[in-house]
Amino acid sequence: MHEQQTSHPRYKSEGQAARPSYPPAQKLMVWVILGIAGALLAASYVYSGWQFVILFLLGFLIGFTLFHTNYGFATVYKQLFEDGNTQMLRGHMQKLLIATTLFALILGTQTAFFGERPEGAIAPISTGLVLGSFLFGFGMNIGSNLAPQAMRTMKGGRTALLFTASGFLIGSTFGAAHFAFWNHSMPNAEAVSIAEDTPLGFTGSWILQTSIFAAVIIGTYLHQKRKLPPPLPPMPRGTNRTELLFRSWPIWVGATAFALLNAAVLMVQGSPWKVTAAFSLWGSKLADQIGLGPAAWRYWGEEAPVHELTNSIFTSSVSVLNFGIVTGALLTMALAGLFHFRKIPFHLAGITLIGGTLMGYGAAISSGANVGAYFSGLASMSLHAWIWTVMAVSGVYTAYFISRKLPFLASK
Template structure:
């Protein structure tokens, strides 16, 4: 990235017009096929996904990144952004779920999942994997270190891990000790008002406490986000963290209104991987995941009839189009070590997310907004995984030169 002469913020290269046109055309085709298979509701989901992808690219949003900043320099700005996002999302989800507001006739249900060994172990594995292979985050897409080539290895590993996780899903979540899911609003005396007050109080306390911590420690500011050049300055002007948090929370609430369930990132990967496995002669229908966690009919239907798949297609389209307009869809050589590490990190993320009922979107973001007890357990264990990976790397430097980024 080149330096902008007006200030210290780096600037993006010029737009890749041909690639942008191809992505836009592909997105239009996907939306049309989704409409043919499933109607206007899925077109709306695709558009919402597109807006989520666009927002993710703009925002300093991540899970492992938040805690990396805490560990490395004590910066709590992103964590406060997460708390704001969760406050808004919890408020909107509470109103939608309590009043059963919906569009297209899909009655809303929160992301409430059982409490199991798979939840505890899987969330820890996810956090550990995200720290060592966190190339799905938008911040990594904007840098040489994370996006482009290494992102492909992370995605491949995530797909493989989410698929193998489906094979083992029953063992971790059915054979071993488990308990039904608990909604703090529906399954406790708190009710929606009480559960909302408890969660808002916790999020607000974390935000206030980390603000006081920041005032005392005075950590360095977050690195400046790049900017566009020429007319792309309109598309890539820096978004304050509070803007990204507000938009993401609102979009997730809109997803809940449209499809009757909030945004979940991992489930489509498990579906896609299972359908690929079926083409290779395996029998994913015998895996406990299908029939216990997801309906068997989803496995045997077109991906364009799966709402979460269409939503993710929109997310990918929005992200890739924004990247191409920023001139970032360029792939270069990476070291074998970095390829292996990002592949392993992606695998751990996918496997952990599958057996723990979701990732930092479905279990953390949507789960906490749904006031589910499992989401709190997931969050504690995933953060523990992030810190464990950071501690081990600081002690043994097992990531080594992977942090040096891509080779040119």
């Protein structure tokens, strides 16, 4: 399932190379999304005050940044295998290096706003962690319309995105229902913070992790120089006034922005950026409406506060943050003219729905996805995040090899 980035309606030549150009802004969609964002922002203030207003705005900035980044999760590791291009992987390592540094300072000094006591994304070692992270990586490789770079292309606004997101909602809800089985009934162990549960402390853990990230950056740079893989596809740009707004960001700029924004979320929310918890909450609220009784699931009370099931959704910080992310990303897509919902083949709808469901289920039982477990988990210096990363990458490669044997899985 190789992701093409050349499906843009217009191209402008830059010397001998063609760079995709965005169509005009979809003004009606822009105003609709702005209206929705304003309503969400007002509700966040009414129910939860300025802290949640700031969280919403931070989420909005994250959504804007997602649009400008040129790397997701599955794509990074597929490119490493397919072409030997390590540029996006180095962006990941830079993002993690900066975030680990900031998290070490914040968590080590217990610095936060609004009276919060910051806690990292630390989770137990369990069967759910191992299986779930593998399923997430596998599912993301076949349902990757949620990948950030997909938002920049024509397919970013495609109907397939709705199937992937719907599958993620379904999967994360079932994952919450089965959370206790995979994480308590099956073999498990306590959570381990490399910074707090080992003699290394925050300083030693910071040195260890940043040394690993720096070594990967140097090693992959030398590998790419030796292999000379094809360059990444040219990034699209805006036209006239929109060129300033949509000018492509170098990978290092996106990586730095993500690290800074996640650190800001940690200081405002008291916990770092997570995605899956919001989907599990939204799905569980729907399950409650049809009488499935999610309050009895051990996920609620252990992984997330049970009162969130009955309280307003605007009292959930993770929901408000993700509302901001979604509206920020969608507004930027509309400004770039990338909302295009068309009829898609039945098999594509099925594949993306299955991929999204595997992603959601795997993320819920493994306590996070490529944001909460990988990005925030590694930045928090949690041992579970390293295990999650190994298993998720294994899932990506397994799906990649299967897709080569079954070409219809690669049809996008």
